[in-house]
Amino acid sequence: MDSDSAFLDGKLLIAMPGMGDPRFDRAVIFLCAHSPDGAMGLIVNKPAGDLKVRDLLRQLDIDPGGAPAEARVHFGGPVEHGRGFVLHSADYGAEGATLKVSDSFAMTATVDVLQALARGDGPKRALLALGYSGWGPGQLEGEIQANGWLMAAADPEVVFDAPDGTKWEAALKSLNIDPILLSAGGGRA
Numbered sequence: 001m002d003s004d005s006a007f008l009d010g011k012l013l014i015a016m017p018g019m020g021d022p023r024f025d026r027a028v029i030f031l032c033a034h035s036p037d038g039a040m041g042l043i044v045n046k047p048a049g050d051l052k053v054r055d056l057l058r059q060l061d062i063d064p065g066g067a068p069a070e071a072r073v074h075f076g077g078p079v080e081h082g083r084g085f086v087l088h089s090a091d092y093g094a095e096g097a098t099l100k101v102s103d104s105f106a107m108t109a110t111v112d113v114l115q116a117l118a119r120g121d122g123p124k125r126a127l128l129a130l131g132y133s134g135w136g137p138g139q140l141e142g143e144i145q146a147n148g149w150l151m152a153a154a155d156p157e158v159v160f161d162a163p164d165g166t167k168w169e170a171a172l173k174s175l176n177i178d179p180i181l182l183s184a185g186g187g188r189a
Contacts, residue, residue: 008034010102014150026168039135042076045167066120076129092123125160
């Protein structure tokens with residue numbers, strides 16, 4: 001990226017049809033960080049099997065108390081899939097541990113946020129993910145230029161509230177794109 005380019009922190013990446021990697025098929029990724037050194041994001045629409053947040057809290061010896069009963073853990077991406085990340089509303093922050101991405105979103109990767117969620121005094125909205133999606137310098141930009149991804153503004157309702165199975169379509173509709181009209185191929189004019 002040149003120095004005049006805007007970074008994509010806080011944007012959604014929407015996988016185009018024909019994405020070569022099945023892990024990213026119909027993926028919606030929230031970009032937590034993007035710089036000349038690379039990018040890091042969390043897939044927000046792919047549950048990690050049947051694993052529920054309450055079950056994960058119990059595995060970590062945290063009383064799940066105030067955690068939502070049906071909240072599911074998500075597959076955040078193929079990098080460090082044993083590590084947890086919480087994408088959440090910006091109303092919560094742990095000193096020195098929370099990355100404020102925008103006025104609406106923040107990300108914390110320490111146990112503090114899990115304990116706060118279990119007590120019921122954590123962020124109002126949260127999505128827990130195992131693993132993350134990462135790109136080296138210039139890699140994401142190349143994938144975007146190759147028509148692998150579309151970009152959209154991150155809407156908290158899409159990220160936190162929409163059912164996982166509808167987030168891809170909802171993200172596309174935020175761009176006024178009908179998913180039926182998308183092609184796996186791209187062209188150059």
